[in-house]
Amino acid sequence: MDKISVDVAIVGGGIMGCSAALALRKAGLTVALFDKGLCGAQASGVNAGGVRQQGRHVTEMPMTRRAAKIWPRLHEILGEDIEFRQVGHMRLARSEADVEMLEKHAAMAREHDLHLQLLSGKVVQEMFPWVGRKIAGASLAVEDGHANPRLVAPAFARAARAHGADIREFTPVESAQWTGQHFEIEAPDLQVKARHLVNAAGAWAGKFLSLFGESAPLTLRTPNLFVTEPVSYFMTKSIAVCGGAVYFRQVERGNVVLGGGPGWGDLTIERARNRADTTLGQFQRAAELVPELEGLQIIRSWSGLEGDLPDKLPIVGMSRTTPNLIHAFGFCGHGFQLGPAMGEIICELVCEGRSQTPIDAFCISRFDTQAVEQKRTAGATH
Ligand SMILES: Cc1cc2nc3c(=O)[nH]c(=O)nc-3n(C[C@H](O)[C@H](O)[C@H](O)COP(=O)(O)OP(=O)(O)OC[C@H]3O[C@@H](n4cnc5c(N)ncnc54)[C@H](O)[C@@H]3O)c2cc1C
Numbered sequence: 001m002d003k004i005s006v007d008v009a010i011v012g013g014g015i016m017g018c019s020a021a022l023a024l025r026k027a028g029l030t031v032a033l034f035d036k037g038l039c040g041a042q043a044s045g046v047n048a049g050g051v052r053q054q055g056r057h058v059t060e061m062p063m064t065r066r067a068a069k070i071w072p073r074l075h076e077i078l079g080e081d082i083e084f085r086q087v088g089h090m091r092l093a094r095s096e097a098d099v100e101m102l103e104k105h106a107a108m109a110r111e112h113d114l115h116l117q118l119l120s121g122k123v124v125q126e127m128f129p130w131v132g133r134k135i136a137g138a139s140l141a142v143e144d145g146h147a148n149p150r151l152v153a154p155a156f157a158r159a160a161r162a163h164g165a166d167i168r169e170f171t172p173v174e175s176a177q178w179t180g181q182h183f184e185i186e187a188p189d190l191q192v193k194a195r196h197l198v199n200a201a202g203a204w205a206g207k208f209l210s211l212f213g214e215s216a217p218l219t220l221r222t223p224n225l226f227v228t229e230p231v232s233y234f235m236t237k238s239i240a241v242c243g244g245a246v247y248f249r250q251v252e253r254g255n256v257v258l259g260g261g262p263g264w265g266d267l268t269i270e271r272a273r274n275r276a277d278t279t280l281g282q283f284q285r286a287a288e289l290v291p292e293l294e295g296l297q298i299i300r301s302w303s304g305l306e307g308d309l310p311d312k313l314p315i316v317g318m319s320r321t322t323p324n325l326i327h328a329f330g331f332c333g334h335g336f337q338l339g340p341a342m343g344e345i346i347c348e349l350v351c352e353g354r355s356q357t358p359i360d361a362f363c364i365s366r367f368d369t370q371a372v373e374q375k376r377t378a379g380a381t382h
Pocket of ligand 1: 011012013014015016017034035036037038039040041042043044045046047048049050051052171172173174200201202203204205221222223224225259302303304305306328329330331332333334335336337338
């Protein structure tokens with residue numbers, strides 16, 4: 001039986017856990033990270049690679065802005081090219097009502113120092129002739145773009161290891177308890193003593209709630225993704241559409257990655273896959289926006305297992321029941337962009353008990369309040 005003692009134990013080697021491991025080592029703490037498989041093999045490695053700030057809820061703006069400042073220098077921080085391309089992200093409007101929505105969103109974003117460019121349908125046509133004619137307008141986030149999800153979390157893990165973190169793959173954490181002074185954590189042939197525990201277990205994070213007498217309405221989300229054969233590079237922006245019906249981007253080597261809508265997944269057997277009906281519907285919707293997509297061959301399709309919450313916001317912050325336990329999970333299909341900032345935020349929570357970036361909106365207790373509120377409203381109605 002191997003026995004180790006560290007300042008911080010992290011469950012989960014996705015982008016959240018791995019970026020936290022690096023930040024914590026840089027802050028001088030001893031760190032051990034455990035993943036039941038390979039680092040970056042779950043949601044963090046199979047996502048659409050979208051690095052976007054626009055379209056986010058107002059409470060996520062400080063976090064997404066913090067992350068956006070890190071992405072352009074991430075290759076230097078990690079010492080590897082993670083294929084981040086700051087091509088810009090364009091959200092298309094199909095109606096005047098959508099245009100109005102984009103204007104409102106741009107005004108909110110401006111308050112957070114994110115300056116979205118609002119383009120009329122005519123300007124979109126002139127600047128991007130490959131966009132279909134039915135577009136009423138668009139908003140463009142020039143700082144946004146995409147990266148290769150296969151590369152990012154493993155690169156964080158390698159960088160954390162190079163800085164002295166103990167990264168253990170194929171090490172499922174089976175149990176954990178708080179003794180009153182420290183955590184005792186068990187994995188096969190391993191006992192870990194840690195002052196702090198980070199629950200970055202993604203879709204599996206519920207286990208580390210119930211172990212500590214907490215709960216949250218965490219469910220499973222399985223976004224549907226697919227990729228086409230490579231064609232000459234023409235799509236110079238990442239694309240999304242108001243209403244979120246479909247999103248897509250072209251990589252430099254020519255393939256177009258598309259997503260949107262539900263795939264299929266089962267957490268108990270750790271399987272996720274695409275749904276043909278979703279894929280075909282999304283492809284048709286995408287071709288209506290960008291006609292050049294029509295007729296391209298789909299060469300692969302997939303999905304992934306991601307934690308989902310009713311208000312589509314993550315749970316980030318201190319546990320209510322257990323000292324020194326930090327939760328960071330339930331990113332509802334849009335956590336990849338946030339990952340680099342989340343590592344720093346988790347590090348601040350460990351070191352100072354609070355984050356420089358506002359995260360109150362993501363506290364686990366918000367669901368208690370909602371439940372209480374729902375009960376109160378139901379009581380008033382009857
Ligand atoms: C198909 C898909 C498309 C997406 N597209 C985008 C996008 O374009 N842009 C964007 O911003 N976001 C996107 N997302 C969301 C983004 O991928 C996630 O929010 C983010 O990767 C979550 O990171 P994580 O570290 O919390 O979770 P994960 O990457 O799932 O990592 C959690 C890790 O915990 C490990 N683990 C769990 N339980 C244990 C245990 N008991 N012991 C040890 N290890 C354990 C797992 O093995 C896993 O590796 C997408 C997600 C999916 C699934």
